[in-house]
Amino acid sequence: MSKGVITLSYEINANDFQAAGEASSTVKKKLKLLGIPPEAIRRASIAMYEAEMNVVIHGNGGVMNVEIDKSKIKMVFRDQGPGIPDVGLAMQEGYSTAPDRIREMGFGAGMGLPNIKRNADKLDIETVIGKGTTLTIEVNIND
């Protein structure tokens, strides 16, 4: 750990539903080992798992970078997907562009981004049509 910051990085593969969630699972274990308070772990886990699933389902794969310091867990997801044409619409509960095969897995109900927002202290979405989306999620540790 340099300057009190732990950094982690994971590749997320497109449409790999066997491995989907593995990065979030690994980060959650590390947060527990670090002694992060359970409520912060819970909120970070939900946010990062939803975000990881979005990269798998919509983003054509990408990377997840995590920074953990004394005050917060910062998670950055960069995907190579088509971008989000209307972020406001995507933030609405129940709005989804996921195909049926994703819904059959229990996702694609239009709760992903709203769930992320609900559990994040800070959420930033940068999206470029045809290039991809970057999601930056922060969960505070010392609330």
Next chain:
Amino acid sequence: MTLKEIAEILEGEILCTGDNEDLEITSACGSDLMSDVMAFVKNSAMLLTGLLNMQVIRTAEMMDMRLIVFVRGKKPDPCVVEMAKQKGIALVCTKHSMFVACGLLYSHGLTEGGNHP
């Protein structure tokens, strides 16, 4: 309510016991939508679902749920059971429908684990 009691009430089969056989379950959530589980469940240690894929185990892991009941007589693939074992999550399957399984547990004193807005 213990894992054994839940399996008896549901006339279910225990597929794996998880890492704590004496775990006391006090509330439950029934859903086939994993995002809804993550959105609305606050303090539930148990999930009832008709889905059988890996993401059910992942969702339970993220939510610190220690028991999953598969309804409608479905049994997951061995790889799903293996993943649950690795995560220390108990699995039960029951022939009952979601409605009946939830009703049986509710009538025996288990309450909702939801946190509706």
